[in-house]
Amino acid sequence: MLCRSINPEVAALYRWTLTQPFGPAFEQGDLVVCDSLAPVGYSSTSNGTVAKVKTVALIAGEPGLRALREALIPHPRLDVVAVYTHRMKPRSEGGGEREEYQQYVDCCGAADIPLHSLEWDQASRELPDRLPQGPIDLLFVLSWRRIIPSVAIRRAALGGINVHRGALPEYAGVFPVQRAIEAGETRVAITAHDLAPEIDAGSPLTVGWFDIPPLPPDRSAIHHAEAIKSLLLPFYGPVSRLAVDLRIAAHIRPE
Numbered sequence: 001m002l003c004r005s006i007n008p009e010v011a012a013l014y015r016w017t018l019t020q021p022f023g024p025a026f027e028q029g030d031l032v033v034c035d036s037l038a039p040v041g042y043s044s045t046s047n048g049t050v051a052k053v054k055t056v057a058l059i060a061g062e063p064g065l066r067a068l069r070e071a072l073i074p075h076p077r078l079d080v081v082a083v084y085t086h087r088m089k090p091r092s093e094g095g096g097e098r099e100e101y102q103q104y105v106d107c108c109g110a111a112d113i114p115l116h117s118l119e120w121d122q123a124s125r126e127l128p129d130r131l132p133q134g135p136i137d138l139l140f141v142l143s144w145r146r147i148i149p150s151v152a153i154r155r156a157a158l159g160g161i162n163v164h165r166g167a168l169p170e171y172a173g174v175f176p177v178q179r180a181i182e183a184g185e186t187r188v189a190i191t192a193h194d195l196a197p198e199i200d201a202g203s204p205l206t207v208g209w210f211d212i213p214p215l216p217p218d219r220s221a222i223h224h225a226e227a228i229k230s231l232l233l234p235f236y237g238p239v240s241r242l243a244v245d246l247r248i249a250a251h252i253r254p255e
Contacts, residue, residue: 065104164191
């Protein structure tokens with residue numbers, strides 16, 4: 001893994017990341033850290049201690065579960081105040097409860113985090129009214145299949161992070177891995193970027209690049225994409241953790 005950054009503080013943060021339990025996963029790819037964030041002070045409570053970042057997670061699928069378990073819940077600076085996920089599969093996928101939903105129930109229950117289900121047709125329309133009452137600092141989004149309304153993004157004092165399974169802007173939107181395979185790409189990306197009302201827009205925070213095996217002659221791009229997506233699963237936790245650190249580094253001073 002290479003870390004390309006001109007910011008020495010970001011480079012130090014990356015070196016710390018490698019010491020964490022998920023750190024070795026980074027060594028299998030190439031990480032690009034963007035340097036658009038500059039320290040602007042930090043938040044503190046009235047007694048001088050560092051305030052935790054109240055975070056709402058809008059996540060789904062196995063990638064979202066990996067980020068929740070490996071990046072959000074263990075993060076010492078985050079207070080995950082609510083998790084929203086999709087309980088049911090869309091009709092295009094056969095309907096029925098998603099296989100990983102019970103794992104979300106168990107994970108959130110163990111961490112005492114409220115879990116809410118918002119289905120595909122509800123996600124954009126109902127989200128602003130379903131968000132928790134009180135202050136929200138950060139929205140974290142991964143595998144959420146609907147646009148986040150501007151009014152919801154504005155609720156978060158530090159804005160939001162979206163994690164996308166594809167290079168941006170080339171592979172914004174749906175089926176990014178499949179489209180990359182069909183285009184003859186030899187690597188794919190997981191991109192963490194600032195959350196914006198437009199699909200997969202916003203300034204990038206960090207990009208993980210990963211080499212992929214070539215498309216076998218006896219396999220379709222659709223089936224090969226599913227195999228590649230499975231290979232990417234171990235990287236959602238590390239990329240998410242580093243993206244969160246980069247986002248809050250401008251607002252919270254390390255201890």
